[in-house]
Amino acid sequence: xxxxxxxxxxxxxxxxxxxxxxxxxxxxxxxxxxxxxxxxxxxxxxxxxxxxxxxxxxxxxxxxxxxxxx
Amino acid sequence: xxxxxxxxxxxxxxxxxxxxxxxxxxxxxxxxxxxxxxxxxxxxxxxxxxxxxxxxxxxxxxxxxxxxxxxxxxxxxxxxxxxxxxxxxxxxxxxxxxxxxxxxxxxxxxxxxxxxxxxxxxxxxxxxxxxxxxxxxxxxxxxxxxxxxxxxxxxxxxxxxxxxxxxxxxxxxxxxxxxxxxxxxxxxxxxxxxxxxxxxx
Numbered sequence: 001x002x003x004x005x006x007x008x009x010x011x012x013x014x015x016x017x018x019x020x021x022x023x024x025x026x027x028x029x030x031x032x033x034x035x036x037x038x039x040x041x042x043x044x045x046x047x048x049x050x051x052x053x054x055x056x057x058x059x060x061x062x063x064x065x066x067x068x069x070x
Numbered sequence: 071x072x073x074x075x076x077x078x079x080x081x082x083x084x085x086x087x088x089x090x091x092x093x094x095x096x097x098x099x100x101x102x103x104x105x106x107x108x109x110x111x112x113x114x115x116x117x118x119x120x121x122x123x124x125x126x127x128x129x130x131x132x133x134x135x136x137x138x139x140x141x142x143x144x145x146x147x148x149x150x151x152x153x154x155x156x157x158x159x160x161x162x163x164x165x166x167x168x169x170x171x172x173x174x175x176x177x178x179x180x181x182x183x184x185x186x187x188x189x190x191x192x193x194x195x196x197x198x199x200x201x202x203x204x205x206x207x208x209x210x211x212x213x214x215x216x217x218x219x220x221x222x223x224x225x226x227x228x229x230x231x232x233x234x235x236x237x238x239x240x241x242x243x244x245x246x247x248x249x250x251x252x253x254x255x256x257x258x259x260x261x262x263x264x265x266x267x268x269x270x271x
Binding site: 023028030040 | 226249262
């Protein structure tokens with residue numbers, strides 16, 4: 001029923017809601033006062049391990065620890 | 071011809087009755103299955119039957135016929151639960167359509183939140199949080215679920231960092247080239263100006 005006319009500016013630029021929401025959260029966290037800021041930054045670190053599969057077998061996994069992108 | 075018209079009219083209420091009710095209007099699912107408990111006690115009379123997840127959950131109360139006096143609020147973040155079924159008088163949420171005041175008996179609504187101040191009013195005390203973004207689900211039975219990615223009490227925010235960020239993103243907007251950069255700069259400006267007005271206003 002609703003037309004696609006009134007999309008938010010970030011979606012028009014090709015960004016998804018999750019990306020938008022994470023950017024907002026990061027900006028707010030960067031404006032915190034000191035003891036809270038370090039707690040918040042440690043809270044939002046992401047650790048994951050990626051393993052590529054070839055021929056049905058997993059190769060050695062690589063462990064990546066990205067802090068969330070700005 | 072008149073008989074067909076009356077058949078058509080008779081068909082309408084059936085279609086309306088088949089429309090699905092909201093989840094708060096359905097009766098709560100029974101937490102223990104009667105036939106299972108009977109069969110259990112026949113075979114193992116000494117032990118209690120095992121509890122299912124449904125018996126640990128408290129079902130939401132159905133929509134009462136008269137407006138309740140308090141609003142029950144669940145305010146959750148990904149890493150913590152700020153308020154859990156707290157009874158309050160009113161909450162003001164920063165929806166994308168503007169500041170929305172939610173009182174008991176509010177019509178069922180789903181609203182997306184923009185960066186702004188959420189205030190919880192209980193008696194004479196007001197607790198304010200700055201919310202980065204999220205959603206609020208208001209149910210017909212005066213329960214409100216507020217979910218936010220990041221919510222901080224206002225006294226944890228640093229004014230200087232906010233103003234520095236605002237200046238930085240304003241300059242980024244003027245120097246942005248691609249759509250994506252412009253969008254990110256615009257988001258930065260929105261968030262920082264909301265933070266600024268929250269701290270000064």
